[in-house]
Amino acid sequence: MSDEKLSNLLQENRTFEPPADLAAQANVRAEDYERATADPEAFWAEAAQKLHWGTPFTQVLDWSDPPFAKWFADGKLNVAYNCVDRHVLTGNGDKVAFHFVGEPGDTRTITYAELKDEVCQAANALVDLGVKTGDRVAIYMPMILETVVAMLACARLGAPHTVVFGGFSSDALASRIDDCGAEIVITADGGYRRGKPSALKPAVDEALGKVSGVRNVLVVRRTGEDVDWTEGRDVWWDDVVAGASPEHTPQDFDAEHPLYVMYTSGTTGKPKGILHTSGGYLVQSAYTFWATFDHKPEDVYWCTADVGWVTGHSYAVYGPTAMGATQVLYEGTPDSPHKGRWWEIIAEHKVTIFYTAPTAIRTFMKWGREIPDEYDLSSLRILGSVGEPINPEAYVWYREVIGGGRTPVVDTWWQTETGAHMITPLPGVTAAKPGSAMVAFPGISADVVDDRGQSVADGEGGLLVITKPWPGMLRTIWGDDERFKDTYWSRFAEQGYYFAGDGAKKDDDGHIWVLGRVDDVMNVSGHRLSTTEIESALVSHPKVAEAAVVGATDDTTGQAVCAFVILREEAGDGGVDIVEDLRTHVAKEIGAIAKPRQVMIVPELPKTRSGKIMRRLLRDVAENRQVGDVTTLADSSVMDLIQQGMSGTK
Ligand code: WTA
Secondary structure, eight states: OOHHHHHHHTSTTOOBOOOHHHHHTOSSOHHHHHHHHHOHHHHHHHHGGGSOOSBOOSOSEEEEETTEEEESTTOEEOHHIIIIIHHIIIIITTSEEEEEEOTTSOEEEEEHHHHHHHHHHHHHHHHHTTOOTTOOEEEEOOSSHHHHHHHHHHHHHTOOEEEOOTTBOHHHHHHHHHHHTOSEEEEESEEEETTEEEEOHHHHHHHHTTOOOOOEEEEEOSSOOOOOOOTTTEEEHHHHTTTSOSOOOOOOEETTSEEEEEEEOOSSSSOEEEEEESHHHHHHHHHHHHHHTTOOTTOEEEEOSOTTSHHHIIIIIIHHHHTTOEEEEEOSOTTSSOTTHHHHHHHHHTOOEEEEOHHHHHHHHHHOTHHHHTSOOTTOOEEEEESSOOOHHHHHHIIIIITTTTSOEEEEBOOTTTOSOOBOOOTTTOOBOTTOOBSBOTTOOEEEEOTTSOBOOTTOEEEEEEOSOOTTOOOEETTOHHHHIIIIISTTTTTTOEEEEEEEEEOTTSOEEEEEESSSEEEETTEEEEHHHHHHHHHTSTTEEEEEEEEEEETTTEEEEEEEEEEOGGGTTOOTTHHHHHHHHHHHHTBGGGOOSEEEEOSOOOBBTTOOBOHHHHHHHHTTOOOOOOTTBSSTTHHHHHHHHHTTOO
């Protein structure tokens, strides 16, 4: 494409119509929006028919005790039965469930019939380890098939899992195990990342030195590296799962039975355990998967998200398996062993639907289009984006270079808390604008409001809210109903709106553009990080007196962590390695994803008279801008001191 044409495409008012053939055969049509708006509950009741209910529900929504919702409350179902058994029973047992691709190049293709057997074996093994309905199981795994099997085995038993991202530290793992009271941990010796084994078991051992209550650790052998072993506690997966019976009769659970707890960063230091339950969550994740990606039985779908995040839960495990999809599951990083690895996988498996994050797209843009251009990507028909706002330039590059200019791009806005897609174009319906999540999904009511909760006019900005309950919504924060009410429902209590924590604008056509967080949550490479959590990690270092963290704009990662640190008197200048020491310290406390891009040692922090740190000013510094209005500072000379002190820091 010529430069002139490309710059043409970069104009924000450009729209991309759905391809005519796709629109003609689309799963969801324009009239579905009208139907859903007229009666959202009837719409979701119909969507729920995509699942098998052991006991059909008679009531759709119980909102008698807001904000505690119950969906399909008198219905019963088994989530794992829906995700595996029923496909086998309806003659699709030979259909491929997953094409697994290990980073070193090993592959394994597993059919739904095989997946069912493994899920049953794992469920039986967990029962033998004493797991009962309602018990919590922590999962700390690489991206391998056993992770999916473990999650579905827990679901089958009604034992809520909490999957902890394998990149998190032992401290982060320990606090999650402790908070949800997990009794079993499922892990692996390690996984492959960036061309070498990356151990996981040592972090589990370390975590279990800090918390009590874990009876057993079930260990998958993946890398074959040596691991420390605690007799009586540690059990090899191969020893107990492979020999277990592949027969297991699933029990139906109430629709509101807890399915999983997923921890996510909030505005305070302590991560929140977001609770999702069975029926409503599975309905919305399955239905949106089918609708947003226009999924057809012959599609090959690949979501690159790690199962340690909500995207991996809803769109690599529950939604797609509930719909009987064939998926790719890839263990490693996009540049291992070469920078064309993802495109090679798409070409090899003829992937038709591809779902990834803007940060990945921007990285590929940086690497250059020559790399994807070497591969045959003509199988692709729909592309998805998730995790952060996608800038129009990345959107257009994605559509043109990866999608060959044919594929609609669906920019899906949702959150750990919402469970599934909330605002997104639909590929057969929407004339999509690059950078806009467009309109609420059918049956979802979203709005942009001002501070007082009044809907803003088209062309104006404000706060993003959800105005009616939805099936996949979080039910509470694990063990903390008050925090649940306070965090999401207190801001617009009068109107009864869910406050998402994001700023957004409506354009002149009323389409929604999500602008990013308005609270102290950062979004780094699509991962949610709390400024407070990183500040606490920094302050736990013996040389640090005080710390302030801001998210600064970054070309690749969206935002980057920038830390301003005041050292303790006795630490002097901290020594030559202080910046690196502090970065490593944060990685150890939270995980490598939280490692600050920059640490600036400063003599003071800008504070208001009431002692609140003015992060806005620090953001100006971190983004190399002229510092804004300093008149509300207790001491307005502080910013000069910071800027002088910064010369020479990295
Ligand atoms: C951001 C990930 C703009 C947003 C599914 C939200 C987005 C947070 C988009 C949730 C998008 C996610 N456009 N922003 N398409 N998708 N976000 O819980 O700030 O990890 O509040 O869920 O990511 O992140 P979470």
